[in-house]
Amino acid sequence: MKSILNIAVREFRIILKSKLLLFLLLAFPAADFLLLGGIFMSGSLEELPIAVIDEDNSALSRMIIRSFDSSADMQVKYRLSNINELKDYLIRQKVVLGLYIPRDFQNNIKRQKPQSLIVFTSASNYITASIADAGANTIIATLEAGIKYQILSKKGFSHEEALALVQQIQNDNMKLFNPALNYHFYLTPGLWLSILHQLLILFGALAIAKEFDMKTVSPMYETANKSVLKVLLGKTIFYTAVSFGHFEILYRLIFPLFGIKFHHWSIAPILFGLCFCIASISLGLLLSSVLKTQANAFKGVLLISAPAFLLSGYTYPISIMPKFLAVFVQIIPLTPFLAGFKKIYHQDLGINYIYPYIVHLLILAIAFFAASYILLRFRIEKGAENEN
Amino acid sequence: MKIKNFTNVFKREIKRIFTHRDLLLICFAAPMVYGLLFSFLYINKRAGNINIGVVDFDNSAISRELIRAVNASPELNPSGGYASPNEAYADILKDKIDALYFIPQGFSEDIKKGKPAVAVGAVNAGNFLVSSAVLKKVSAISMEFSKQEFIKILMRRGFDYKSADNLFHPLRADNRYIFNPEMNYSAFFLPALLIAVLQQILLIAVCSSVSKEKIDGGQKELYEAAGGSWTAVFLGKSLPYVFVGIALNLAGIFIMLPHNGIYASSVLNLTLVSTAFIMAITAFAILISALFNSPQASLAALMFYAMPTLLLSGFAWPNYALPIYLQIISLFFPSTYAVNHIRILILGDAALKYSILPIAVLLSFALLCYFAARLVERKTRRIFAILPKKSNLK
Known part of the structure; x- marks a missing residue:
């Protein structure tokens, strides 16, 4: 136990002497947390710029334009004269949606001839397109209901009858766990945790690589009483403790700073965070056992951890990924961690719901740790043989 | 140089x-x-085959027809057999399904009487891609499903089929997606x-x-x-x-x-x-x-x-x-x-x-x-x- 502690203390001293490692420990996560925290701060997209082509220029068409302009989602920024002009604005990304009201629109509605409002949506950005599309369709459905009601009333239907016919099936839709569909609450914590994941793998990767770079493997080995297991345990314990500091900063400081509520003081997030740290650091240790230098470790971590968030299933469900990819993503510690984190953070659930993810992370931790133990032992023994 | x-x-x-x-x-x-x-x-391009738990308390021809409409949608994969909305909700928490669709008792009676009938949809909004696809589809199904009953009611009041059909959608949104037509x-x-x-x-x-x-x-x-x-x-x-x-x-x-x-x-x-x-x-x-x-x-x-x-x-x-x-x-x-x-x-x-x-x-x-x-x-x-x-x- 004493040798494990000595390795941890030794690691602490190395970090204090290295500006780069201090930068990685403190400045890198702080800067990324602050930058990423601000991106989705507005939570939802409001007043998306839209353009209108009104060829009817009637009371009804002006009422429709007012409805679009007064909705929270959209703002009529431009009144254009033709479709080509609208196309130009869409390519220049000045507007996300264009509404086209055809000639004789009001007259045809009065004649009870079904009419269409053409909605051109720039769908290159799925998020803005979804919001604008849903907003436009809601406004048009409301207008349609009004028109339908007026016609039915004129045809002799009572107020109640007309109202019931306007919307025969009413959908009472509930958006569970994020009723306002707030992007900030949804995406930002996941992005922060993916940064932490990158950092944890890097800690693990540099822990061994730097010893080889600085040619301090022998003193490290001596400190651990020539036990590779103690070396790895000492380093893992040290970086897990450091990462707990990061978790504390994230949960206690960054979350409240950006207005995100999270009940982190219960046992579930602490235990879960611990498993995540060990699994990610072990993956880093494994990488550093394979990649020989610090520079290689950096490159390896950069290349491996960059797509982890996209593959984690946090935004794009694993269930719709191809089978082989759905299996592959399970070996990335971020995947089970974010799945379990959603349970705690979004759904406010306890340990009963996250234990499968805890088991998943522990299996990964043991597998990575064991592999890095075998490889590091081989490297150290080979190095000793070469020296002899 | x-x-x-x-x-x-x-x-x-x-x-x-x-x-x-x-x-x-x-x-x-x-x-x-x-x-x-x-x-x-x-x-796979977009979210599809989303697991949705269906709870049918009405158990009528109309409710079964509505479930068939949900079933026919490529975006949704309904799984029945839930005895209550709570049971389906528990499966949402276990990630077995992403949404639930609840048809309450008296649903078909209300439609036949020309009263607004309420169907309840609940979706796990922890994933926006899935939740927006479910909400959009469920709304579209409800909107189109009531067309037949609407036309029947209007025809009973002396409308011919064409004018009743025209009146169902006096105004439509003709959505055209530029740059990404299939969203x-x-x-x-x-x-x-x-x-x-x-x-x-x-x-x-x-x-x-x-x-x-x-x-x-x-x-x-x-x-x-x-x-x-x-x-x-x-x-x-x-x-x-x-x-x-x-x-x-x-x-x-x-x-x-x-x-x-x-x-x-x-x-x-x-x-x-x-x-x-x-x-x-x-x-x-x-x-x-x-x-x-x-x-x-x-x-x-x-x-x-x-x-x-x-x-x-x-x-x-x-x-x-x-x-x-x-x-x-x-x-x-x-x-x-x-x-x-x-x-x-x-x-x-x-x-x-x-x-x-x-x-x-x-x-x-x-x-x-x-x-x-x-x-x-x-x-x-x-x-x-x-x-x-x-x-x-x-």
Whole structure:
């Protein structure tokens, strides 16, 4: 136990002497947390710029334009004269949606001839397109209901009858766990945790690589009483403790700073965070056992951890990924961690719901740790043989 | 700068790319792995077969017909057998289903009497892609499902079929999606990822190459090959990576994107903007390499750079919706001028006039990086570190 502690203390001293490692420990996560925290701060997209082509220029068409302009989602920024002009604005990304009201629109509605409002949506950005599309369709459905009601009333239907016919099936839709569909609450914590994941793998990767770079493997080995297991345990314990500091900063400081509520003081997030740290650091240790230098470790971590968030299933469900990819993503510690984190953070659930993810992370931790133990032992023994 | 000095450095760098295992892996193997990974990741294009638990308390012909309509939708995969909404909700918590659809008792009676009937939908909004697909589909099904009953009621009141049918939808939204007609998630994400991968690969490759010069002590050789000209070093070292970037970009446009059914139409225009972006990124990587003394420090800086710059580019969250301080910060990243525009060029057809401004900004950025790197080099001698003073060269 004493040798494990000595390795941890030794690691602490190395970090204090290295500006780069201090930068990685403190400045890198702080800067990324602050930058990423601000991106989705507005939570939802409001007043998306839209353009209108009104060829009817009637009371009804002006009422429709007012409805679009007064909705929270959209703002009529431009009144254009033709479709080509609208196309130009869409390519220049000045507007996300264009509404086209055809000639004789009001007259045809009065004649009870079904009419269409053409909605051109720039769908290159799925998020803005979804919001604008849903907003436009809601406004048009409301207008349609009004028109339908007026016609039915004129045809002799009572107020109640007309109202019931306007919307025969009413959908009472509930958006569970994020009723306002707030992007900030949804995406930002996941992005922060993916940064932490990158950092944890890097800690693990540099822990061994730097010893080889600085040619301090022998003193490290001596400190651990020539036990590779103690070396790895000492380093893992040290970086897990450091990462707990990061978790504390994230949960206690960054979350409240950006207005995100999270009940982190219960046992579930602490235990879960611990498993995540060990699994990610072990993956880093494994990488550093394979990649020989610090520079290689950096490159390896950069290349491996960059797509982890996209593959984690946090935004794009694993269930719709191809089978082989759905299996592959399970070996990335971020995947089970974010799945379990959603349970705690979004759904406010306890340990009963996250234990499968805890088991998943522990299996990964043991597998990575064991592999890095075998490889590091081989490297150290080979190095000793070469020296002899 | 003499052309010969530039060609010396250029040829030397090309040789290094193909003889150093690290650079070869970064420039060719890594993009191939990324390309395969991402093109398979979004192969299903959009959310489909979403598990939805159906609870039918009405158990009537109308409710069963409604369930059949849910069943027929390719987006939804209904699973019945739930005795109560609570039971279905428990399965949402266990991630067995993503949504529930509850038809209460008396639903069909209300419809027949011409009263509004209520159906309850609940969706796990912990995943926006799934929840928006479910909400959109459930609303559309409810809207269309009541048409038959509507027409029956109106015909009982003396309407003929045609006028009753016309009255069901007196006004419609004719939705036309520009650039991404099927509203595929893959068309939204893959072009942006192509640019992100390009940026990541070029930054790591250039920084690794300069780092290698520092570690292997190749600066003297580099210096001699360049005839002491900083411009020859800058151009000779960066142009091979510009060519690598162009090759990767074309591979993305002609292999990765078509694999997902995305076919770029403005290829020339696209190549011009992408090349300007590649030049800006390569120049920026040389500047980063000059700014930091150790290879590890420059790679650490890149680690900090990649994800925020992609998100600040406005590819998902529009730039105007960012807080002012982030809008200002985003102005200093080339990805802000490239990602959205390149995506539009990939998905749609745009004339060259739309690309003049982005190209001008990106090339100015490259030029700015050249001057900044030159200034840093003069002050620190980090790339020509073997000779601290210029007088020693003569």
